[in-house]
Amino acid sequence: MTSVVDERVTDEVEALVAILMDDVIIRRVGNVPTVIETVVNPLTGEDIDQQYVCVTLVVQLTPNYPDTSPDVVLRNPRGLDDDLIASIHSQIKIKLADCLGQPVVFELIDLIRENLTECNLPSGQCVICLFGFEAGDVFIKTQCYHHFHSHCLANHLISGKKYYKEEMDKLPNWQQVEAPPYQPCCPVCRCVLSFDADxxxxxxxxxxxxxxxxxxxxxxxxxLQRKMSLLLARQIRRGGVVGSSSPGPRPLTITTAADAVTNGSSQASQEGKSEVADGQLPGNASNAGSEPGSPQGQGYRGPYRGFNRRG
Ligand SMILES: [Zn+2]
Ligand SMILES: [Zn+2]
Incomplete structure (x- = not known):
């Protein structure tokens, strides 16, 4: 299918591809460009390590673009707080109205880039310690554009590794051999990290x-403590508490070799347990600690699910 594409659009798309190259994605229906997508970073010269914020600009071209405004969406903001996103959105609205009748994508990229360059410091809090970022703080940006105080991320990585080792020690040897190796990951999005905690x-x-x-x-x-303990008691009554110390049912447990023999398939037993955890009432939960798959009655509580999928 070939349609006639407005020359203004063709020129704009050609220029975007020539300048941004791999950094721009053009989606088409037939030969008609419909969506233009690119990640916008602050201007920091060649030094990409100094880019602490970014956002993905998605421009959906309307059939009569540029004589009608495109739909503009900002996705995956990193290091930007809601107020700034709202401010960029209102500036975009004004820009779209001003530029009606002419291609606007470069203008939008410039507008967003200016905003990002001005506040090229992570706003919001470090999700590990819940303190903000202040002058004098040493912080780090992960490859997934999440920010943490370096000190906090170090503690997170060290305790993650310690927890992995503790969980590993609970497994029988044959499962330890097959278990996936320790993989440090981002506490927000679980993207794999390669930092040295020391x-x-x-x-x-x-x-x-x-x-x-x-x-x-x-x-x-x-x-607040009293209010939360009432809430917890209610959750326990309703059987919806996840955790090893709660008297409720366990959502997932580490399976052992013995368990695999008893059940024929540990995978099936895992799935069965998950279902029970969702629907079981506390009255039926008394056997939860004595399941053959729970070493020392310990429920599985960590992110290392690979362990459960094996055996
Ligand atoms: Zn912190
Ligand atoms: Zn992340």
């Missing part, structure tokens, strides 16, 4: 944590 650990603790007032229990905290 190097990161040399960074000072977050400035926010040093300057924070000493911890003390306030009446508000006590009230």
């Amino acid at each position: 190097t990161l650990k040399k960074a000072p603790p977050p400035v926010g944590s040093i300057n924070a007032a000493p911890f003390r229990v306030t009446p508000e905290m006590l009230a």
Whole structure:
């Protein structure tokens, strides 16, 4: 199918591909470009290590574009808070109105890039310590564009490895051999990371944590604690609590060789247990700790699901 494409659109697409090359994706229906997608970064010269924020610009071309405005979506913002995204959206709206009748994608990229360059520091909090990023903080950007205080990420990686070893030690030898190796991952999106925890650990603790007032229990905290314990009790009654220390059913357990023999297939037994966990009422949960697949009655609670899929 070949349709006549507006020359203004053809020229714009050609220019985008010539300049951005692999960094732009053009989707077409037949020969008609319908969607233009590109990741926008702040301007930092050649130094991509200094780019702490980014966002994916998706421009859906309307049939009469550029005589009608395209639909513009911003996806996967990294290091940008909601207020900034909202501000960029309103600037885009004005730009689209101003540029009606002419190609606008380069203008949009410039507009977003200017905004990102101005606030090329992660906003929001470090999800590990929940303190913000302040002047003097040493932080790191992962390849998935998530940000953490280097100190916090080091602690996360060290405890992740320790937990992996603890879980591994619980497995019989034959399962240890087959288990996937330890893989450090991003605490937000689980993208594989390749940082050295010992190097990161040399960074000072977050400035926010040093300057924070000493911890003390306030009446508000006590009230919140009471409220949360009531909620927890209700969840336990309804059988929806996940965790090894709860008296409720276990959602997943580590299977052993003995378990595989008993059940014929540990995979099937795992799936059976998951179903039970979703629907079981607490009255039926009394056998949860004595399942053959739970070494020392310990429920599986970690992210290393590879263990369960084997055996
Ligand atoms: Zn932190
Ligand atoms: Zn991530």
